[in-house]
Amino acid sequence: MMKAFTTLLLFLWCFILYAAVISGIVIDERDQPLVTRLRFLSPESAVLLTSYTNWFGRFEQQLPAGRYIVEISKGPEYEIKSFSIELSQDEKKEVHVTLKRLYDLASIGWFSGDAHLHTIYSDGNQDVETVARACIANGLSWAVLTDHNTIKGETEWMIASRYGLLPILGEEVTTPLGHFNAIGVSGIVDWKVDDKDDLARIFSDISKQSAVSQINHPFDMKDYFVDWDIKGFNVIEIWNGGSAPNLNGMGNQEAKLFWFEILNNGTRIHATANSDCHDVYSGYSLLAFLPTDKVLSLLQKEFPEPAMKDFIKNNENLLRNWVKYGLHPGTPRTYVRLEELTSSAVLKALVEGKSFMTNGPLVLAQVDGKGPGETVDTLSKESLVLSLKVLSNIALEKVVVIQAGRIIQQLDITGQRECISSTKINPKDGSWIIVEVYGPYPVYAITNPIYLSN
Ligand SMILES: [Zn+2]
Ligand SMILES: [Zn+2]
Known part of the structure; x- marks a missing residue:
């Protein structure tokens, strides 16, 4: 139902109102074409449309005349590039964008x-x-x-x-x-x-x-x-x-x-x-473009349990941010x-479990040289060292260290994209360590456990 409604809306918006065309190519720093994601946002940052380049890094998008923010991205290891563009009636604009790889x-x-x-x-x-x-x-x-x-x-x-x-x-x-x-x-x-x-x-x-x-x-x-x-x-x-x-x-x-x-x-x-x-x-991205009550009623249809009504009302802003993230x-x-x-x-x-999970932040965590899914031999060790490297293409908020299900440390990294730190762990406090990274909601990452055994 929600899909049908949003598809109809998109159809009307694009095929009745469009009047201008933006096209272009996305390349990397060595001038090679890059397959990337594009999003077109309103000047107020509501996501209007998501699209992708073709296999050769080229794109062409019809839009109604107006002002847009164009956002180009390729996952967490590349910069996210945004620029604003004004399209007038019947205009055809061509842009060339270089997207920098931040991490490999x-x-x-x-x-x-x-x-x-x-x-x-x-x-x-x-x-x-x-x-x-x-x-x-x-x-x-x-x-x-x-x-x-x-x-x-x-x-x-x-x-x-x-x-x-x-x-x-x-x-x-x-x-x-x-x-x-x-x-x-x-x-x-x-x-x-x-x-x-x-x-x-x-x-x-x-x-x-x-x-x-x-x-x-x-x-x-x-x-x-x-x-x-x-x-x-x-x-x-x-x-x-x-x-x-x-x-x-x-x-x-x-x-x-x-x-x-x-x-x-x-x-x-x-x-x-x-x-x-x-x-x-991303069916969800269009929700960010709708008025609040419409967003909430569509979410209510997706999650029809009665308790969800209050839940959706109480978490409206977080849900909106999540919807916009796509x-x-x-x-x-x-x-x-x-x-x-x-x-x-x-x-x-x-x-x-040699892995971590993320919608953005990159988390490299080791305890005494062992990573997620591995086991540290703690025999005769009074303390261990957790080394952390966090990398991101957007500013983050905090790092949380969890030992056996309980939060044992929190590190405020508000506004930082990168963080390198090392901290002490007491092996007696529990047999596994997990690291979480939080950014502006819903930006989040969590590792699989590093096990401590003796
Ligand atoms: Zn499935
Ligand atoms: Zn399923």
């Missing part, structure tokens, strides 16, 4: 990806090639196609490797008892379930294909969730792009806290963050640490 995490073994994406082969709005291009435009190195109960997109998806994306085949095994991503499959996984025992069969079928099983948006299915065998699956999606992060009541916060409990019970299940994108032009491939994403970018290495790193 691949050069130190970190590769970002999204393990939850939909296309027209299930309920997504775009074809496979458009989704692959949007992945590259948002700076992803690898991505998993996970249409509901089908792998029909396989052949087209694998072609994306030509363009520098590592495509991995997946399936969102969609059952009345929950949604489970099978990541790295070679054939279809049977999704039919009669009762809870069939879930064990699904996890076992996934594992027989040497694929990874992920519980998706667990708190959407919370009635069944408590009964699931926690050891039956490989990873848990604690952050799904379809809901705002760090807000009680939308599922992601509940999933994170539940995961902390799992870790405190001694089970090493690792977390992922994925967009679950169904529309690379839901694109890679928002959020999981960065994995690899020796070499291959499908099997990505799967292994996801399961081992």
Whole structure:
């Protein structure tokens, strides 16, 4: 319903009112064309339209005459460039934009990806090639196609490797008892379930294909969730792009806290963050353009539970910011640490938790030289050193260090894009360390645990 309404609005806006054209090319500092994301905003910064360059870095957008802010980006490792432009009736304007790369995490073994994406082969709005291009435009190195109960997109998806994306085949095994991503499959996984025992069969079928099983948006299915065998699956999606992060009541916060409990019970299940994108032009971004009551009523339709009414009212500003931030491939994403970018290495790193999750900030954390998913031998050590490097293309607010589920340190980094720090950890205070980074809502990142054992 919401999609149909926003599509209609966009259609009317673009095809009845447009009168001017902005076109151009985006290049990097070595003059090579860059596949990037573009957004057109009103002078008041409401997002009007999202688009992407073609494979050769070129774009052409029709717009009604008027003043716009054009925002060009390519994920968290590139600068975000914004400039304002005035388009008069029937004008054609051409711009050349150079986008600077700020960081190169691949050069130190970190590769970002999204393990939850939909296309027209299930309920997504775009074809496979458009989704692959949007992945590259948002700076992803690898991505998993996970249409509901089908792998029909396989052949087209694998072609994306030509363009520098590592495509991995997946399936969102969609059952009345929950949604489970099978990541790295070679054939279809049977999704039919009669009762809870069939879930064990699904996890076992996934594992027989040497694929990874992920519980998706667990708190959407919370009635069944408590009964699931926690050891039956490989990873848990604690952050799904379809809901705002760090807000009680939308599922992601509940999933994170539940995961902390799992870790405190001694089970090493690792977390992922994925967009679950169904529309690379971000259905949500148009909400930022609508009046507040319309935004709230559309969100109410998306989340119809009665308690959501108050929740939406109480969190209106945060939800608006989240809506404006958009839901694109890679928002959020999981960065994995690899020796070499291959499908099997990505799967292994996801399961081992050699990863951090983010919608922007880059977080490199180590305790006594060990990173996420690794274990520090604390025997005879009274204190350990947590070294942190945080990098970002926008200004951040704070770093939070969590030990065994409790906040043990907070660092104010308001206004900073980069932060290097080292701090002491007492191994007696708990057996795992996680680092969170917060920026202006909803900017956020969280690592998988670094384990402390003796
Ligand atoms: Zn799902
Ligand atoms: Zn999905």
